[in-house]
Amino acid sequence: MDDRQWMVTNGLAAVFVSAFLYLPVVGGFYTFLVLVVLQGVYLGWQPVPANQSRLGALVFVGLLCVGILLLGFVFRSDGPGNLWGLVALLGSAAGVAAMWIARGVRQHRDKGKTD
DSSP states (O other): OOHHHHHHHHHHHHHHHHHTTTOTTTOSHHHHHHHHHHHHHHHHHSOOOHHHHHHHHHHHHHHHHHHHHHHHHHHOTTOSOTTHHHHHHHHHHHHHHHHHHHHHHHHHHHHHHHO
16 A cells, blocks of 8 residues: 555544544544544554554544544534644544554554565
């Protein structure tokens, strides 16, 4: 997978997760956090080189922040609220941590197969 495809994959994952912060009935903060971690695990498990993994994490964090801000204006009449930055920070930290852990587990598992 080339860099552009990987950036688009991570960007779409971030925007998808951002929408769940504001959706009525199925959305909310806890749904958002669960989906951020699941997306992080999925993206971290992908067989990409380390530099693409870091690039994907940066794109994920950037578009998560932008997605939360912009989708807040779409789904709420008063905007995203005062704490959108804190929510973006928590989501980014959880997502990148999940990516890092999943990547480490995958590398450890693959290393054990070759020995």
